[in-house]
Structure formats: C-alpha cells, structure tokens
Amino acid sequence: MKPASPFRELQKGGGRVRVTFDGRTFDLREGGNLAAELLAAGIRSFRKTPVSGAERGPFCMMGACFDCLVVIDGVTRQACMCEVSAGLVIDRPGAEGEGDA
Amino acid sequence: MLDADLIVIGAGPAGMAAARTAADAGLSVLLLDEQQRAGGQIYRDVERVPAERKKILGDDYLKGRALAEALDHPKIRHLTGAVVWQIEDGPRVAFTRDGAAGLARGKRLLIATGALERPMPVSGWTLPGVMTAGAAQILLKQSGLLCERAVLAGSGPLLYLVAAQMCRAGTPPLVLVETQTPADRRAALRHLPKALKAWRVLAKGLGLLAEIRRAGVKRYIGATGIAIHGQDKAEAISFEADGRRHQIACASVLLHHGVVPNTQATRSLSLPHVWSEAQRAFSPERDRWGRTANTDIFVAGDGGGIGGAVAAKLQGEVAALEVACDLEKISHVNRDRAAAPLRKGLAIELAARPFIDRAYPPYAKALAPADSTIICRCEEVTAGDIRRYAGLGCLGPNQTKAFGRPGMGPCQGRYCGLTVTELLAAETGRSQEDTGYYRIRPPLKPVTLGELAVLAETDLKEQEDIS
Amino acid sequence: MDTDYAIIGGGVVGLSVAWGLLKRGLTVTVIDGDDGSFRASRGNFGLVWVQSKGMKQPAYASWSQRSAAAWNTFAAELKEATGFDPELEQKGGYDLHFSDETLAETVAKYEELKEKLGGNYPYEVLGHNELRREEPEIGPKVAGAILHHQDGHANPLKLLKALAGDVRRLGGLVLTGKTVEDVSQKDGFRIHCTDGTIVSAGKTVLSAGLGAAKLGPKLGFRAPIRPQRGQVLITEKLPRIIHRPSLIARQVDEGGIQIGATNEEVGYDDRVTAQGMAGLAAEAVAAYPILARAQLVRSWGALRVLSPDGLPIYQESPDMPGAFLVTCHSGITLAAAHARFLPDWLEKTAGAPDLEVFSETRFALS
Numbered sequence: 014m015k016p017a018s019p020f021r022e023l024q025k026g027g028g029r030v031r032v033t034f035d036g037r038t039f040d041l042r043e044g045g046n047l048a049a050e051l052l053a054a055g056i057r058s059f060r061k062t063p064v065s066g067a068e069r070g071p072f073c074m075m076g077a078c079f080d081c082l083v084v085i086d087g088v089t090r091q092a093c094m095c096e097v098s099a100g101l102v103i104d105r106p107g108a109e110g111e112g113d114a
Numbered sequence: 115m116l117d118a119d120l121i122v123i124g125a126g127p128a129g130m131a132a133a134r135t136a137a138d139a140g141l142s143v144l145l146l147d148e149q150q151r152a153g154g155q156i157y158r159d160v161e162r163v164p165a166e167r168k169k170i171l172g173d174d175y176l177k178g179r180a181l182a183e184a185l186d187h188p189k190i191r192h193l194t195g196a197v198v199w200q201i202e203d204g205p206r207v208a209f210t211r212d213g214a215a216g217l218a219r220g221k222r223l224l225i226a227t228g229a230l231e232r233p234m235p236v237s238g239w240t241l242p243g244v245m246t247a248g249a250a251q252i253l254l255k256q257s258g259l260l261c262e263r264a265v266l267a268g269s270g271p272l273l274y275l276v277a278a279q280m281c282r283a284g285t286p287p288l289v290l291v292e293t294q295t296p297a298d299r300r301a302a303l304r305h306l307p308k309a310l311k312a313w314r315v316l317a318k319g320l321g322l323l324a325e326i327r328r329a330g331v332k333r334y335i336g337a338t339g340i341a342i343h344g345q346d347k348a349e350a351i352s353f354e355a356d357g358r359r360h361q362i363a364c365a366s367v368l369l370h371h372g373v374v375p376n377t378q379a380t381r382s383l384s385l386p387h388v389w390s391e392a393q394r395a396f397s398p399e400r401d402r403w404g405r406t407a408n409t410d411i412f413v414a415g416d417g418g419g420i421g422g423a424v425a426a427k428l429q430g431e432v433a434a435l436e437v438a439c440d441l442e443k444i445s446h447v448n449r450d451r452a453a454a455p456l457r458k459g460l461a462i463e464l465a466a467r468p469f470i471d472r473a474y475p476p477y478a479k480a481l482a483p484a485d486s487t488i489i490c491r492c493e494e495v496t497a498g499d500i501r502r503y504a505g506l507g508c509l510g511p512n513q514t515k516a517f518g519r520p521g522m523g524p525c526q527g528r529y530c531g532l533t534v535t536e537l538l539a540a541e542t543g544r545s546q547e548d549t550g551y552y553r554i555r556p557p558l559k560p561v562t563l564g565e566l567a568v569l570a571e572t573d574l575k576e577q578e579d580i581s
Numbered sequence: 582m583d584t585d586y587a588i589i590g591g592g593v594v595g596l597s598v599a600w601g602l603l604k605r606g607l608t609v610t611v612i613d614g615d616d617g618s619f620r621a622s623r624g625n626f627g628l629v630w631v632q633s634k635g636m637k638q639p640a641y642a643s644w645s646q647r648s649a650a651a652w653n654t655f656a657a658e659l660k661e662a663t664g665f666d667p668e669l670e671q672k673g674g675y676d677l678h679f680s681d682e683t684l685a686e687t688v689a690k691y692e693e694l695k696e697k698l699g700g701n702y703p704y705e706v707l708g709h710n711e712l713r714r715e716e717p718e719i720g721p722k723v724a725g726a727i728l729h730h731q732d733g734h735a736n737p738l739k740l741l742k743a744l745a746g747d748v749r750r751l752g753g754l755v756l757t758g759k760t761v762e763d764v765s766q767k768d769g770f771r772i773h774c775t776d777g778t779i780v781s782a783g784k785t786v787l788s789a790g791l792g793a794a795k796l797g798p799k800l801g802f803r804a805p806i807r808p809q810r811g812q813v814l815i816t817e818k819l820p821r822i823i824h825r826p827s828l829i830a831r832q833v834d835e836g837g838i839q840i841g842a843t844n845e846e847v848g849y850d851d852r853v854t855a856q857g858m859a860g861l862a863a864e865a866v867a868a869y870p871i872l873a874r875a876q877l878v879r880s881w882g883a884l885r886v887l888s889p890d891g892l893p894i895y896q897e898s899p900d901m902p903g904a905f906l907v908t909c910h911s912g913i914t915l916a917a918a919h920a921r922f923l924p925d926w927l928e929k930t931a932g933a934p935d936l937e938v939f940s941e942t943r944f945a946l947s
Contacts (some may be wrong), residue, residue: 017260019243019366020262024258046257049257053259057242058240058347061820064494068346072244073246075252078529079492082524102144200855212936230654317633506749508744516738519835524878557877562874563840566863567859568859570862
C-alpha cells in the first residue's frame with residue numbers, strides 16, 4: 014500500500030514505470046525527477062546519516078545539499094539529480110547494516 | 115578535450131543569455147549545465163511545463179522560455195547533465211556526463227552558477243519534511259507537486275511568491291511565519307524613493323501580498339524563537355510572535371531568508387571575494403563587465419551578487435559582449451553601443467535591491483543559532499562546537515573545518531559556510547571579511563574514483579575529442 | 582620574562598613540544614599564525630609510520646620506532662585529558678607492490694636495515710593470496726605487500742585539536758593570528774610580531790614549518806627546508822573496506838577512504854590538479870577495485886616541510902644559544918617523541934636523546 018504523502022499532485026496519471034526503493038516497489042512517473050517522485054509516493058526519509066543515524070530527506074531539490082542521497086547500481090547519487098526509469102533499483106545508503114562505525 | 119571560444123557554466127538566465135549573445139557575435143560556445151534541461155532554478159523545466167501549471171507559476175517564469183529556445187543556435191553546444199567538478203587555469207574545465215569524465219578548454223570562461231538559499235539553521239531544520247522554499251518551487255515547476263499543510267518561515271520576496279503560487283493552486287500554506295520586523299520596514303523606507311525606479315518589482319510584491327491576503331493566509335510578523343519539532347519528520351513548528359508562543363502542527367516546513375551567491379566555483383579558483391554587509395554574503399570581485407581578477411574568467415548573474423533573474427540575463431549579455439570584444443569579434447565601439455541599453459536596464463532592475471535587502475534582512479537567530487543547533491548538515495556540527503573551537507584558537511573557517519569537520523561533507527560547505535563565518539566573526543570580534551571563508555577544493559561535486567581514474571590514461575596536455 | 586619557552590609555530594610539531602614542556606612544569610607561550618597559513622598539520626596523511634624510513638640513516642628509523650612505541654600512552658593521555666581521541670590504531674601497515682621485482686628490491690633493503698637495527702624490524706612479506714586473506718578487496722594487480730607490525734595510523738586533525746585543547750588546559754598561552762618577523766637575544770629572547778606584539782622568553786623553539794626557511798637565518802640557522810606538494814583525496818563515508826593502512830590508501834575513523842599522495846616540487850603552490858587527482862584515483866582503484874564506484878567528495882593539496890635529505894632537523898643555534906630549530910615532515914609519527922623525549926634534549930637533562938645526526942651541520946658546504 015502506498016504510504017500517505019503530504020504532497021498534492023497537480024497532474025495525476027502519466028506514464029508510470031515500476032522501480033524499487035529499499036526493497037519496496039513503486040510506480041513512478043517515467044522521466045520524472047526521482048526525488049520528487051519518491052516524495053509524491055509518500056517517502057519522507059531517504060536515508061540515515063552516517064554520523065548520527067538521523068533521518069534525512071530532500072532539502073534543496075537543486076543538487077546542492079546532498080541530503081537526498083540514494084544508492085543506484087552501487088553508486089551514491091543525489092536523487093534530485095536523477096530521472097525515473099523503468100526497473101530502477103534504489104537503495105538507502107549504508108543499508109544492510111553496514112553503515113560506517 | 116572539447117574546445118570552445120567561450121565555456122559557460124550554468125544554463126540559468128545569465129548563462130543562457132550570455133551563450134546566445136556570444137554565439138550571435140560569432141563565438142563558439144560550450145554551455146555546461148548539470149540539469150537535463152535549460153533554465154537554471156528560476157526557469158526550471160520552462161520548456162516543457164504543462165499548460166495548467168503556467169497560470170500558477172505566472173508570466174515572469176514563462177519569460178525564461180525565450181531564453182531557453184534561443185540556445186538553438188549552430189554556434190552553441192549545450193551539454194545537459196554535465197556536472198563540472200574542477201576548473202583550472204587554461205581555463206580548463208573537468209566534468210562528468212553519463213558516467214564518463216570529460217575535459218573542455220575555452221579561451222574564456224563564464225561562471226553563471228547562480229545563487230543558493232541562505233542557510234537557515236534553526237532547531238529541527240534537518241528533519242525530513244523541512245525544505246527550502248526554493249525546493250518547494252522546484253517541486254511545483256518541474257513535477258507539479260504542492261506541499262499540503264505547509265508552513266512558510268523566514269523572510270523575503272521568494273516567500274511571498276511561493277505562498278502566492280500555492281494559493282493560486284488551491285493549496286495555500288497554513289501560515290506565514292515572517293521574521294522581519296516593523297522596524298526593518300521603517301528602516302527600509304529611506305531606500306524607497308530610489309526603489310520606485312523599479313516600480314514593476316514593487317508592484318509585483320504588492321500583488322503577491324494581496325493574493326495571500328485574499329486567500330486568508332495568516333501572517334505573523336517579527337517572529338522569533340523558531341523551532342521545528344518531530345521525531346523522524348517535521349510535525350510542527352513553534353515560534354514567538356505577537357507577544358506569545360505559537361505551535362502549529364504541519365506536514366512540511368519551507369524555510370527561506372534570502373538567497374546568496376553560489377561562490378563554490380570562484381572560491382575554488384582562489385579569486386578575491388568581498389563581503390557585502392547589505393546582502394550579508396561574499397561575492398567575487400569583478401569589473402563592470404563581469405571580469406574577475408583572473409582576466410580569462412567572468413562571472414554573471416546571482417553568483418556575483420544577488421540581483422534576480424532579469425539582472426542576471428542582462429549581466430550575461432554584458433559579459434558576452436566583453437568576451438566577444440576580447441576575442442576581436444566586435445569592436446570596442448560596438449561593444450559599448452550594445453552594452454549601453456543593457457546597463458540602463460540593469461540600473462533599473464537593481465534599484466529595488468537596497469530596499470528589499472533592508473526590508474527583509476536575514477533571520478538574526480539563524481545567523482547566531484543556539485549552541486545545540488546543527489549548522490553543518492553533512493557532518494552534524496553544532497553552533498556550540500564552532501564557538502568551542504573559537505575558544506581553542508580557531509580564527510577562521512579552515513581551522514574549524516580541521517577541528518570539527520564542518521564543511522568537509524559532500525555539500526562542501528554550501529549550507530554551513532556563511533554560518534561558520536558569522537559565528538566565528540561574532541566570537542573573535544573580527545569582521546566577516548577578515549574571518550574569511552572555506553578554501554574550496556575540487557571536486558566541486560562528487561565524482562567517482564572510477565570516472566576520475568580514466569583521466570589518468572588521457573594525456574591531459576594532449577587535445578583529443580572525447581565527445 | 583613572559584615565559585620559559587616561546588614556541589614559534591602552533592602546528593602539531595610546536596604543540597607537541599609545548600605539551601611536553603608544560604608537562605614538566607615549564608611555562609610556555611605558543612605563537613601561531615592565521616587561518617590561511619600553510620599548515621602541514623591539517624593537510625597530512627595521518628600515518629604513524631616506521632617502514633621505509635631511515636633506509637640510509639638507521640638513527641632516523643630508531644627515532645621513528647621510539648616515537649611509534651610511545652604513541653599509545655601519549656594518545657591515551659590526550660584523550661583522557663581532553664575527551665578528544667586521536668584514534669590511534671597500531672596493528673600494522675602495508676607497503677603495497679604491483680610487481681614482484683619491486684617487492685623483492687624493497688625486502689632486500691629492509692633486510693639490510695634490520696641488521697643495522699639489531700633485528701628490531703618486525704615485518705613480513707605477504708604474497709597476493711595471503712594479502713587477500715587480510716584485505717579481501719585487494720585487486721588482482723597487487724603482487725603482494727610488506728606488512729610492518731610497527732606501523733599504524735591516527736586521526737591527525739583530532740590530534741591537533743587534542744593538543745590545542747590540552748596545551749591550553751595545562752596553562753600554555755597560545756597567541757593566534759601572529760606573524761613573527763624577528764627574534765633578538767639579550768637577557769633571553771624577544772620575539773617580535775608584525776602586529777607589535779613582543780614575547781620575551783628564556784628559550785625559544787622555531788617549529789614554524791615552512792616559515793622557518795625565512796625566520797631561521799635570523800636566529801642563526803641554515804634552515805635549508807623546502808616545500809613539496811602532496812595531493813590527497815578522500816571519498817564519501819563507506820562501510821569497512823580497508824583494514825590496515827598503506828601509503829596508497831587508508832580508511833579513516835569516520836569512514837572515508839583517504840588516498841595519497843603526490844610528491845611534487847612546485848614551490849609554494851598548494852593547489853590540487855586534475856592530473857594529480859586522476860593519478861591517485863587510478864592507483865587506488867588498481868589496489869582496491871571496489872573503490873571505482875566510490876564518490877570522491879574532497880581533495881586537498883598541502884606542502885611537506887622537507888630538508889635536503891628528508892630527515893628532521895634538531896639544532897641549537899650556534900649564534901643564539903637557547904634557540905632551537907625543530908623541523909620535520911613526519912610531525913604525526915614523531916609527535917610522541919617530540920612530546921616525550923625532546924624536552925630532555927631542550928633542557929639538556931641526563932636523559933636527553935642523542936640527536937647529533939639530525940644536526941643541520943650535516944648540510945655544511947663541502
């Protein structure tokens with residue numbers, strides 16, 4: 014079930030593709046901004062910080078703050094600088110309990 | 115190695131206008147921008163915005179469309195998704211695109227990397243659900259998303275613009291928590307006569323306020339003691355105004371107290387910067403054409419001092435004329451003739467700035483946050499840590515960086531740099547200018563070691579087409 | 582007299598010496614520079630290193646070994662006093678080799694040195710497979726490594742912070758934002774700063790890094806030191822990938838992988854170059870292929886403080902007795918020695934270490 018989102022989408026629908034985030038599947042708008050689409054899908058926290066483990070989500074949406082970091086194909090990326098494509102597998106950084114000590 | 119007469123970094127209003135003006139003068143232009151489409155933040159996705167969003171965003175936004183379309187010119191090569199991570203003498207620019215590193219060399223370089231929102235460290239500002247007002251606007255422009263049950267907090271014209279756009283879309287903010295005071299408004303009045311030259315700007319502001327009022331959005335003026343509450347996401351904001359403490363439950367908090375020049379690129383080149391007391395920020399020194407202390411390198415737009423989108427466009431054109439003159443594509447006479455009306459427009463455009471800057475100063479408590487407030491989001495360093503390091507002899511931000519890691523994270527100090535300067539200046543009693551700023555080092559944006567390693571096999575002195 | 586000792590230079594070298602003197606009950610004033618000064622103390626790689634040092638001068642190898650051995654209690658004492666942990670880890674370090682030939686050549690040199698040191702040079706040679714058992718992420722191009730058990734690493738910035746804190750706690754006076762322009766001697770020393778500040782002291786130690794090149798001659802030293810640029814990279818914070826440090830890469834306590842370092846004779850230019858960064862990245866990826874996907878978040882260039890033979894200089898001024906030059910490019914490795922043993926040499930006690938081979942008379946013109 015889709016988590017409740019505090020965002021309203023002006024345009025419903027659009028061509029959607031299936032992606033997974035943190036092991037869960039979501040249907041997001043193809044070509045949409047990944048951070049925005051994850052927010053619209055109800056995801057608030059994208060990661061835990063490596064320093065204190067605090068939850069973080071998108072803050073600036075313009076590639077400057079690095080709070081929306083996710084891992085795609087083993088590489089840490091800014092979600093707000095990525096576009097949604099079919100089959101994207103997105104992980105939370107430092108997942109699998111391997112965050113640095 | 116890509117070669118061009120002029121390399122432009124940033125496809126916002128300054129960069130787009132400069133690229134076209136330079137191309138029209140006969141220069142080959144390489145435009146590098148990290149977004150997938152031209153526009154920068156102010157005109158984000160302007161070329162593909164759906165019709166129903168246009169009314170919400172307004173006419174000023176749609177003006178960007180002509181600038182973006184003007185990039186369709188045989189002398190302009192626009193590389194989208196190109197993330198610049200180093201600038202060296204040459205000028206030579208290293209960037210990453212589609213997972214591969216690239217190099218470009220230009221006879222001249224124009225840095226048009228715009229502005230960042232002034233960091234607004236308040237208790238709880240790192241919680242998910244707290245964003246900049248600019249972020250909310252980007253979500254609207256690019257993705258048609260509106261924050262429901264949102265509170266806008268801070269000060270400045272962008273706060274009103276975002277609020278008005280939310281009202282137009284039928285999703286007004288719960289309240290506006292404004293930090294400027296009636297005393298600020300009174301103090302700003304002496305700048306008003308001059309500002310009237312820019313009557314359009316002022317009229318727009320009044321129009322936005324009227325829209326917000328009509329939508330019935332409550333405004334608190336002179337708010338202080340702002341704190342955001344929540345366990346793992348923002349759930350409420352509290353503040354003092356009208357002589358009492360308020361707490362408002364909400365789903366999002368949108369912060370804004372002005373924008374400041376994004377000086378990462380110019381700092382990385384160790385170019386001289388000056389402190390502007392009026393704008394409470396550093397900007398690179400440049401002459402009236404936008405030329406910096408490095409004669410091959412220019413800065414146009416908000417990255418050289420906040421003036422807004424129209425001023426940025428005009429500055430981009432002025433800088434491009436000077437580059438064209440440098441490279442002997444136009445004469446001094448033609449340069450000056452073409453620049454005269456642009457300068458006139460700039461003067462009008464900038465006339466309202468002193469009024470706006472004085473009427474909407476930064477939120478004082480965010481310039482000197484409480485000890486427990488995180489000021490470096492990446493490394494989770496608090497204001498109290500900085501004050502403690504000042505006590506251990508740190509005079510400047512590069513010393514506190516070594517002592518406690520503020521500015522060492524991936525954002526490279528973008529959202530803590532000015533706060534650290536302000537905190538140290540207050541602690542040591544020295545000026546912000548003397549306190550200084552981070553020495554910015556490459557990469558300006560992270561690059562993978564794999565992408566970087568490939569360059570080791572390229573002879574960096576040899577020219578070859580890697581496009 | 583303001584103070585027993587005036588220490589010119591508040592980096593790791595100067596603060597280590599100051600800390601040692603304060604511990605002996607002497608009064609100390611440290612005169613430090615500004616935010617923008619060249620500061621090797623915040624640019625170094627952070628190794629507490631023994632192997633490969635003093636290949637031509639066994640006394641340097643022993644001095645490094647002595648310091649490495651003293652580091653543990655030194656770090657513990659600082660942590661106890663200030664709460665800042667220098668994060669010392671001494672479980673050995675590698676010299677990685679990409680060919681069997683260079684590995685064999687190095688082993689031959691180590692054997693020679695080992696003999697001169699009376700056998701105190703505990704190292705072992707790991708072939709590729711043995712190394713892989715220790716470091717699973719090591720790449721196929723790595724032929725093997727020398728694992729030296731006296732090597733280790735620390736967090737040099739936390740060391741700097743701990744020293745800055747403890748020197749003050751012990752009553753040391755630290756003057757910041759100063760530039761020393763002259764030193765005169767008459768009934769002790771008078772240290773003149775450009776802002777008019779004058780510090781009078783019984784003795785003075787010049788530990789100003791590259792600043793000593795200019796100031797040294799005014800105190801009667803040759804101070805033949807030069808800058809050598811080292812560029813260093815550091816990645817985002819990552820899960821544990823590297824277990825022991827090497828000259829190529831180490832994983833710091835905060836999680837980032839630190840990659841170093843270039844050796845460039847470019848004068849007083851501490852910029853980072855694309856070429857330098859690319860070369861370092863390529864070597865690191867060859868050593869640990871998994872790093873190809875790691876994001877580089879930061880880099881820096883810093884200037885090593887090098888003497889002509891690369892060894893430290895410990896020298897009392899022949900013209901101004903009571904003025905000492907202390908300079909080296911291994912301020913982290915030698916921090917413990919500077920804190921624990923150098924005060925004896927400065928105070929000329931019976932327990933003073935014999936540092937004659939580090940005198941700058943070795944650079945006398947022949």
